[in-house]
Amino acid sequence: AQKVTQAQTEISVVEKEDVTLDCVYETRDTTYYLFWYKQPPSGELVFLIRRNSFDEQNEISGRYSWNFQKSTSSFNFTITASQVVDSAVYFCALRSSGGGGNKLTFGTGTQLKVEL
Amino acid sequence: EAQVTQNPRYLITVTGKKLTVTCSQNMNHEYMSWYRQDPGLGLRQIYYSMNVEVTDKGDVPEGYKVSRKEKRNFPLILESPSPNQTSLYFCASSSRADYGYTFGSGTRLTVV
Numbered sequence: 001a002q003k004v005t006q007a008q009t010e011i012s013v014v015e016k017e018d019v020t021l022d023c024v025y026e027t028r029d030t031t032y033y034l035f036w037y038k039q040p041p042s043g044e045l046v047f048l049i050r051r052n053s054f055d056e057q058n059e060i061s062g063r064y065s066w067n068f069q070k071s072t073s074s075f076n077f078t079i080t081a082s083q084v085v086d087s088a089v090y091f092c093a094l095r096s097s098g099g100g101g102n103k104l105t106f107g108t109g110t111q112l113k114v115e116l
Numbered sequence: 117e118a119q120v121t122q123n124p125r126y127l128i129t130v131t132g133k134k135l136t137v138t139c140s141q142n143m144n145h146e147y148m149s150w151y152r153q154d155p156g157l158g159l160r161q162i163y164y165s166m167n168v169e170v171t172d173k174g175d176v177p178e179g180y181k182v183s184r185k186e187k188r189n190f191p192l193i194l195e196s197p198s199p200n201q202t203s204l205y206f207c208a209s210s211s212r213a214d215y216g217y218t219f220g221s222g223t224r225l226t227v228v
Contacts, residue, residue, distance in 0.1 A: 044219070044222060045222075047217070050216055103149065103161050106158035108156055
């Protein structure tokens, strides 16, 4: 069975602070994919990144960076110099090579509030 | 533009009145899925389809039906909606070859 845990329900920071969103996953598969999505107040899901299980290289995209560590089954997301526009719910998700029609297993999400 | 289109975006209905939420994709994707999002629970898969005429239950299928008569369309049917089906619904599609997903904009359903 697959599971994704986002232990942080809500995080509040002041603008320009750095913030890290944690994601821990469980799967028995050796081939799997990890995702991060952003859900702004408007409700749509915005794709941020996809990582496969064979690529542990960390990635940076502007103010966003991701740290993938298979040894701890974690795929954490850091926002540097946060901005008010980063306020949203962030979901981590896992897809393995098993059934479910490419099912994504989502974490419960982390609500990030960035205040002035 | 490659996209998944859901309709309607918002819907308020009464208990027991049958409704359909439509989903259409223009990317020729084989896989399509429906998810519901509830506070504190994240998104959970309702039903999925691996191709035309091939559908199966996800994690929370009770009270829902789907059909896949054409590759592009995957409607979600609530035969007799109940208040516990009040939720935010997402349709998603993906191809066999690519492990990425495309989500629709969501449908906010309220059953009173």
